[in-house]
Amino acid sequence: MDAKDILGLPKNQLPIPQEKKSRPPKEPQRKPDGISREVYALTGGLAPLMPSVDVSQLKRRPPSDEKVTWQWLPFTNSARKDDLQLFHWVRVVNGVPPTGDYAFAKYNKSANIIKYTDEEYEKYLTDPAWTKEETDQLFDLCERFDLRFIVIADRFPSSRTVEELKDRYYSVSRALLSARAPPADITGHPLVKEPYNISQEVERKRALSMVLSQTKQQERKDTEVLAEAKRITESRMAAKGPEESELPAVANIGPDNSQRAITGDAVTPSTAMPSSAIAASSTLMADNASTLASLRMLRVYLRTYALDQMVQAASASAGLRTIKRVEQTLQELGVNLKPKVPTKAVCAEHLELRKEILTLLNLQKQLQYKEAEGTSFQDSPYSETPGTPKRAPRGDQDRPFMPDPLGFGGDRFGKRDQKRKAPGRTSEAAQSPSQSKRPRKMKASDI
Amino acid sequence: MSARKQGDGQPEDGGATAGKRLKIAKFSEDPEKKGLSRRLKDAEISLPIVYGTIAFYLGRKASESQSHKWTVYVRGATNEDLSAVIKRVVFQLHPSFNNPTRVMEAPPFELSECGWGEFEIAISLFFHPDVCDKQLDLYHHLKLYPEDESGPQSTKKPVVVESYDEIVFPDPSEAFYARVQNNPAVIVPRMPAGFNISAPVAPENTSERERGDTKDHPLSQWFMNFSEADELLKLAAARQQVQAHIVKLRRQLSVMDGMPQLSKPAPAYE
Numbered sequence: 206m207d208a209k210d211i212l213g214l215p216k217n218q219l220p221i222p223q224e225k226k227s228r229p230p231k232e233p234q235r236k237p238d239g240i241s242r243e244v245y246a247l248t249g250g251l252a253p254l255m256p257s258v259d260v261s262q263l264k265r266r267p268p269s270d271e272k273v274t275w276q277w278l279p280f281t282n283s284a285r286k287d288d289l290q291l292f293h294w295v296r297v298v299n300g301v302p303p304t305g306d307y308a309f310a311k312y313n314k315s316a317n318i319i320k321y322t323d324e325e326y327e328k329y330l331t332d333p334a335w336t337k338e339e340t341d342q343l344f345d346l347c348e349r350f351d352l353r354f355i356v357i358a359d360r361f362p363s364s365r366t367v368e369e370l371k372d373r374y375y376s377v378s379r380a381l382l383s384a385r386a387p388p389a390d391i392t393g394h395p396l397v398k399e400p401y402n403i404s405q406e407v408e409r410k411r412a413l414s415m416v417l418s419q420t421k422q423q424e425r426k427d428t429e430v431l432a433e434a435k436r437i438t439e440s441r442m443a444a445k446g447p448e449e450s451e452l453p454a455v456a457n458i459g460p461d462n463s464q465r466a467i468t469g470d471a472v473t474p475s476t477a478m479p480s481s482a483i484a485a486s487s488t489l490m491a492d493n494a495s496t497l498a499s500l501r502m503l504r505v506y507l508r509t510y511a512l513d514q515m516v517q518a519a520s521a522s523a524g525l526r527t528i529k530r531v532e533q534t535l536q537e538l539g540v541n542l543k544p545k546v547p548t549k550a551v552c553a554e555h556l557e558l559r560k561e562i563l564t565l566l567n568l569q570k571q572l573q574y575k576e577a578e579g580t581s582f583q584d585s586p587y588s589e590t591p592g593t594p595k596r597a598p599r600g601d602q603d604r605p606f607m608p609d610p611l612g613f614g615g616d617r618f619g620k621r622d623q624k625r626k627a628p629g630r631t632s633e634a635a636q637s638p639s640q641s642k643r644p645r646k647m648k649a650s651d652i
Numbered sequence: 653m654s655a656r657k658q659g660d661g662q663p664e665d666g667g668a669t670a671g672k673r674l675k676i677a678k679f680s681e682d683p684e685k686k687g688l689s690r691r692l693k694d695a696e697i698s699l700p701i702v703y704g705t706i707a708f709y710l711g712r713k714a715s716e717s718q719s720h721k722w723t724v725y726v727r728g729a730t731n732e733d734l735s736a737v738i739k740r741v742v743f744q745l746h747p748s749f750n751n752p753t754r755v756m757e758a759p760p761f762e763l764s765e766c767g768w769g770e771f772e773i774a775i776s777l778f779f780h781p782d783v784c785d786k787q788l789d790l791y792h793h794l795k796l797y798p799e800d801e802s803g804p805q806s807t808k809k810p811v812v813v814e815s816y817d818e819i820v821f822p823d824p825s826e827a828f829y830a831r832v833q834n835n836p837a838v839i840v841p842r843m844p845a846g847f848n849i850s851a852p853v854a855p856e857n858t859s860e861r862e863r864g865d866t867k868d869h870p871l872s873q874w875f876m877n878f879s880e881a882d883e884l885l886k887l888a889a890a891r892q893q894v895q896a897h898i899v900k901l902r903r904q905l906s907v908m909d910g911m912p913q914l915s916k917p918a919p920a921y922e
Contacts (some may be wrong), residue, residue, distance in 0.1 A: 301891075339750045342668065354704060428694050437694075458715040461689070498820065500820075501822045501823060502819070502824075503786075503820060503822070504784045504785065504786045505779070505783075505784040505786055505788050505821050506788075506819075506820055506822075507788065507790070507817050507818070507819060507820070508698070508818040508819075508820055509817050534894075534917055535890075538890040538893065538894070539886060540886055540887060541883075541888070544883055545815065545816065545878065545883060546816050546878045546879065546880045546882075546883045547698070547817060547818060548818060549698065549818070549839075550880065550884060551884055551887065552870045553882050554884060554888065554891065555887060557891060558887055558890055558891050558894065559899065561891060561894045561895060562894055565897055565898050565901070567896055568898060568901040568902065568905065569901060570903055571905060572905055572908065574910070575905065575908045575909075579908065594746055
């Protein structure tokens with residue numbers, strides 16, 4: 206009320222808000238009679254709102270002067286074309302059966318199909334691709350099936366696509382409309398305002414089906430390409446200036462522009478592959494973008510230098526130990542730490558390999574931790590030193606999987622396993638320190 | 653051997669290049685300068701080179717101070733002429749040499765000397781103005797003595813140490829691209845269809861061209877072969893193995909997640 210004074214609004218403007226205000230204080234205190242509190246609460250009752258349900262109706266009983274019986278009576282349905290008579294239960298009040306049509310007859314609606322005469326056909330509706338007979342058939346089916354074109358296409362005697370049928374139907378209807386009525390009247394009609402565009406529809410459906418049928422791999426690639434595009438734009442924002450344009454290949458493939466892009470995707474799969482390969486390679490590390498940007502700042506650089514920078518960026522998160530282990534793994538795999546022939550492709554592969562080895566080592570560490578948690582028996586005397594073989598379960602499994610290049614490592618695994626498993630736990634305690642020394646000794650001489 | 657990129661701290665160069673850069677940045681009607689100012693974004697031109705040394709033991713003709721004859725050089729990886737890109741190469745030798753700064757203005761970019769000691773040679777590459785205004789420095793350790801010290805050195809078989817590398821020019825100028833788009837020594841990016849820059853008509857100096865490449869170089873029999881195919885194969889094989897291993901580990905991890913209560917390593921592993 207004071208607020209209204211301040212605002213200068215007239216008081217007592219609406220009676221209803223007044224009622225509302227007086228009601229809520231009452232409402233929570235008393236519940237309406239006639240129904241239990243819980244039931245009333247279901248209707249959203251006890252909260253101080255205007256009740257939307259007429260509470261008094263809820264427990265009303267029929268007036269006792271009415272006599273109600275239920276009778277099994279025949280009925281007809283005006284929506285049916287035959288005179289079928291069926292039976293059903295009817296609520297009869299005081300001996301008077303209800304009047305009126307079958308209650309559900311009003312729902313029998315059908316679509317308004319325009320009918321044309323032969324003259325009209327000759328005058329306005331002829332089309333080189335359609336015979337009169339076909340058009341008649343089409344319209345007949347449309348009437349029967351209420352413009353459900355999927356069904357109509359299925360039933361159509363000659364094979365026409367859904368889009369063709371739709372196009373013919375809508376263009377005929379439009380022509381008839383504009384012929385029969387003066388142009389001014391029908392400009393608001395949806396058929397005239399937004400005519401059916403068959404080529405657009407065909408294209409749209411094709412694009413949709415392509416998106417729907419994308420394999421998981423393609424989805425992945427698309428997201429990677431998108432991510433790469435985003436990264437490129439971001440790095441270029443950072444590196445150069447506000448106005449940058451995306452790589453032309455990437456712009457074609459962005460699935461956001463679904464139609465255009467997906468047709469582009471289909472038409473140029475070859476360009477999609479290299480860019481998605483590039484995308485896949487640099488998706489992992491965010492540092493890559495900044496390294497690339499800084500490399501671009503140099504007017505000239507050596508590819509080995511670039512590779513070094515990227516390797517550093519990739520291993521930025523890893524400690525010195527991990528880096529050493531990566532290098533050791535590379536050696537075991539027979540790969541040069543610095544490629545002898547550093548072409549663009551070789552450098553990319555090398556970088557990818559390093560990243561994958563990092564992933565591998567991380568996974569091994571995870572597995573190690575999981576096992577350590579799982580086993581209550583702590584094998585701390587032989588706890589891992591970097592570069593030594595992993596615990597027994599994986600050791601066993603390592604051998605079959607990487608026999609040749611990790612032959613050196615495999616042997617180590619094998620020997621350690623035998624020593625660990627055969628004699629029993631207690632004797633291992635004595636043996637394993639020397640055991641763990643041996644692998645390191647072998648390592649030293651190897652280098 | 654390591655190759656280091658020149659940092660930003662070369663004052664004379666900085667001054668000179670700053671002047672050049674200003675010229676490039678200013679918009680002028682001169683078509684040549686326009687070509688310099690327009691650059692191909694997101695493209696790179698790379699020049700594969702091989703640089704190194706070949707050293708022969710002089711045998712009977714050797715003296716205390718001159719036991720070996722060696723040559724240091726920079727050549728195209730496919731032995732093509734590099735002079736379209738490289739204007740000049742400067743070899744910085746050990747101070748004990750006369751005039752230790754040797755400048756090669758024309759291809760083949762090489763230098764032969766006699767000596768007895770091994771040292772690090774600094775090789776500086778200078779490019780044409782439309783290519784790059786910064787120099788690029790490489791370092792190479794001159795090796796005279798072979799790995800295995802068994803027996804006397806042969807005068808017939810030299811000690812060859814070569815390094816392959818690629819010089820990358822990011823965002824090259826259009827003029828540069830136009831000039832080298834058909835050059836066999838240079839790796840040029842594939843441009844989208846319809847992208848045409850006409851190559852400037854340069855007077856063909858065939859006699860000089862023939863000398864520029866190293867295909868018939870007297871030392872070419874000792875040149876090493878660098879094949880990226882081998883390396884790629886090995887890398888691909890290695891990646892496959894690592895990936896397979898990763899898959900196994902991931903599977904193990906997911907199995908582990910399903911069985912948290914293991915008091916001992918499962919007997920199945922044994």
